[in-house]
Amino acid sequence: MQLSHLSPAALAEELGQRLKQARLNANITQAELAKRAGVSRKIVLSAEKGQVQLENFAALLLALGLAEQLNNFIPKPQISPIQLQKLQGKKRERASGRRASSSQPSGKTDEGEPSW
Amino acid sequence: MQLSHLSPAALAEELGQRLKQARLNANITQAELAKRAGVSRKIVLSAEKGQVQLENFAALLLALGLAEQLNNFIPKPQISPIQLQKLQGKKRERASGRRASSSQPSGKTDEGEPSW
DNA sequence: TATTAAAGTTCCTAATTTTGTACTTTATAG
DNA sequence: CTATAAAGTACAAAATTAGGAACTTTAATA
Numbered sequence: 001m002q003l004s005h006l007s008p009a010a011l012a013e014e015l016g017q018r019l020k021q022a023r024l025n026a027n028i029t030q031a032e033l034a035k036r037a038g039v040s041r042k043i044v045l046s047a048e049k050g051q052v053q054l055e056n057f058a059a060l061l062l063a064l065g066l067a068e069q070l071n072n073f074i075p076k077p078q079i080s081p082i083q084l085q086k087l088q089g090k091k092r093e094r095a096s097g098r099r100a101s102s103s104q105p106s107g108k109t110d111e112g113e114p115s116w
Numbered sequence: 117m118q119l120s121h122l123s124p125a126a127l128a129e130e131l132g133q134r135l136k137q138a139r140l141n142a143n144i145t146q147a148e149l150a151k152r153a154g155v156s157r158k159i160v161l162s163a164e165k166g167q168v169q170l171e172n173f174a175a176l177l178l179a180l181g182l183a184e185q186l187n188n189f190i191p192k193p194q195i196s197p198i199q200l201q202k203l204q205g206k207k208r209e210r211a212s213g214r215r216a217s218s219s220q221p222s223g224k225t226d227e228g229e230p231s232w
Numbered sequence: 233t234a235t236t237a238a239a240g241t242t243c244c245t246a247a248t249t250t251t252g253t254a255c256t257t258t259a260t261a262g
Numbered sequence: 263c264t265a266t267a268a269a270g271t272a273c274a275a276a277a278t279t280a281g282g283a284a285c286t287t288t289a290a291t292a
Binding site (some may be wrong): 042053093097 | 267268269278279280281282
């Protein structure tokens, strides 16, 4: 499945469905999960539709024992190669962006180096 | 890092920080990311603190090209072994829970089979 | 097929988030 | 060190979500 081709809403919904499947695999009810996660049943209900606050979603993942898997998702931030190059000592805390050196206020603002 | 030992709030916050690091690695500003994702800059700001609606978080992931990685996180739901056993034909849409067969309305409600 | 508990819907209120603009602080290029 | 743009804060209004209880629908067991 191509998650990257989905709309934000569709992607959130997909995540909700996967959460639901995980709950069913564990064979626990929405009410039980809600209790374990310390949230209302309504949260579980809407979370499975993809409409939740990240923190509540996190609570549900924890309650289902799925938290560790998040490491595979967004791995602990690594300094990108491009940065390693530029940065001498300290780590970046802001995006760079070219200076208004003198003239040529070209249209494009970014898109210099692709991500990582 | 032991994500499973964190509180829901702390876990959400950790995810926000990782999102931020990913943005910095791509070297784009909050404003740029907001524009690309079609959300307000404030969303980016609070998302990096872990306070966002899942859908907005999804929008940011998409804008950063991190969506595919979600497959590693909550993999496409698989039917659990326990289910494969029980289910003959159709797939489960509700958690089971024992019936009130006759008497013994014991205290415990679930916790029969551990997850998967 | 009948029973019954899980899941989904509804309503109103309370709480929180999101928007948008403006201003302050601060990292970083030069 | 200085200039400047990125990041963070603040505030009021608008929008959305969350809480809680009650009620309806429906999957799954026996």
